[in-house]
Amino acid sequence: MSFLDPLLGKKKSFFNQDEEERMVKAIRSAEQQTSGEIRVFIERHCRFIDPLDRAKEIFLELNMHQTRDRNGVLLYIATEDHQLALLGDEGIHQRLGQSFWENEIRTILSDFKHHHFIDGVCHIISDVGQALKHHFPFENGDINELDDTIVYGK
Numbered sequence: 092m093s094f095l096d097p098l099l100g101k102k103k104s105f106f107n108q109d110e111e112e113r114m115v116k117a118i119r120s121a122e123q124q125t126s127g128e129i130r131v132f133i134e135r136h137c138r139f140i141d142p143l144d145r146a147k148e149i150f151l152e153l154n155m156h157q158t159r160d161r162n163g164v165l166l167y168i169a170t171e172d173h174q175l176a177l178l179g180d181e182g183i184h185q186r187l188g189q190s191f192w193e194n195e196i197r198t199i200l201s202d203f204k205h206h207h208f209i210d211g212v213c214h215i216i217s218d219v220g221q222a223l224k225h226h227f228p229f230e231n232g233d234i235n236e237l238d239d240t241i242v243y244g245k
Contacts, residue, residue, distance in 0.1 A: 104243075105133060105170045110209045111241050117213040118239045121220025126233040127162040127183060129219055130155060131212065134244030137169035145169070146176035149244075156180055158236045162227045164219050166212065175199065177215065186226045195219070 106114070118129050132149050139145045146167035150156060155163035161182030168175045177192050177199075184192075195215055202211030 105135075106209065106241075113209060114212055114216065114241055115239050117216040117220075121216055121223070122235060122239065124229050125162075125220060125223035126160055126227045126229060127164065127220075127223030128155065128158050128235075128237040129164050129166070129216055129223075129239075130237060130242060131166045131168070131216070132242045132244060133168045133170060135169065135171040136245070137172045137174045142167055142169060142172075142174035142176040143178065146178040149242075150178055150180075153237070153242065155237060158182075160227055162223060163237065164223070166215060166219075168212075175203075177219075179219075183223060183226060187222055191222065 104111075114131055118131070121129055130153060132146075132153070137145050139148075146165055149167060150163070150165050153165070155165055158180065161180040163180045164183060165178045166175070167178065175196070177195050179187065179192065195218055198218070199211040199215045202208070202214060
């Protein structure tokens with residue numbers, strides 16, 4: 092679950108195993124209270140000028156648009172390009188509005204500015220989880236529609 096360095100053939104990861112486990116634990120904790128789904132996708136470089144365009148592409152590739160209530164949220168991070176995006180599917184975006192996403196991005200950027208990367212990611216997962224809980228509370232019979240593991244690109 093780490094970046095693959097094509098030149099050396101060795102794995103290179105921005106987060107260590109303990110940090111990855113902390114993020115997955117944050118996702119699982121958030122999702123226990125909601126029918127919503129949260130994914131984190133990390134890669135070194137963003138292939139697009141606008142990271143939101145890349146997030147939209149990944150959102151579709153991960154089939155996040157296929158959740159029952161259209162309440163999936165993707166946190167996209169390009170570590171070496173210092174870009175990120177937060178994308179909510181139409182079900183949750185309509186309820187929260189653009190200002191929610193913009194505020195969350197400002198919050199995580201503040202954490203990142205102080206080199207609190209794992210804290211920033213977990214903080215945003217928690218905030219998104221609370222918003223999902225409010226608008227899409229967990230109900231008996233809800234299932235985990237998407238994998239909770241961190242997804243790594245190139």
